[in-house]
Amino acid sequence: MKNDELIIQARDAKDFSYSPYSNFPVGAAVEMDSGKVFTGTNIENASYGLTICAERVAIFNAISQGESRIKRIAVSCPPTEGSANSLMPCGACRQVIAEFSTPATIITVDGVGEFKINDLLPQAFEIQPDQ
Numbered sequence: 001m002k003n004d005e006l007i008i009q010a011r012d013a014k015d016f017s018y019s020p021y022s023n024f025p026v027g028a029a030v031e032m033d034s035g036k037v038f039t040g041t042n043i044e045n046a047s048y049g050l051t052i053c054a055e056r057v058a059i060f061n062a063i064s065q066g067e068s069r070i071k072r073i074a075v076s077c078p079p080t081e082g083s084a085n086s087l088m089p090c091g092a093c094r095q096v097i098a099e100f101s102t103p104a105t106i107i108t109v110d111g112v113g114e115f116k117i118n119d120l121l122p123q124a125f126e127i128q129p130d131q
């Protein structure tokens with residue numbers, strides 16, 4: 001799949017966003033090593049802290065279906081007049097991307113550009129898996 005197509009899938013995933021509290025729909029699409037693509041969108045909750053971001057929904061969707069490594073991930077937020085960083089993945093999602101990516105994984109932020117996980121989360125926390 002071409003990168004542009006992955007961005008379109010991320011944009012389309014916004015259509016299913018459940019974001020009545022923020023009115024900020026986010027979409028994500030991950031292409032895994034297998035070549036399969038999984039999408040996700042942000043899902044909010046009246047207990048605000050239970051909200052989950054689009055990136056993590058997409059990644060957990062892939063992992064829960066037997067996938068292991070992210071080849072590419074695209075994320076799409078609504079354009080805002082404010083800071084360009086309102087388009088960037090949050091810190092929690094960066095740590096989750098780090099868990100399932102490689103140094104070559106491409107992170108495309110719609111309207112901003114392409115990044116590697118080391119750009120977005122240098123010195124990501126890691127711990128040796130037990131066995």
Ligand code: THU
Pocket residue numbers: 019022024026041042043044051052053054055088089090093
């Ligand atoms: N959000 C994401 O889906 N991904 C991010 O990386 C940042 C924030 C969502 C969470 C919440 O539903 C809304 O955007 C406003 O914070």
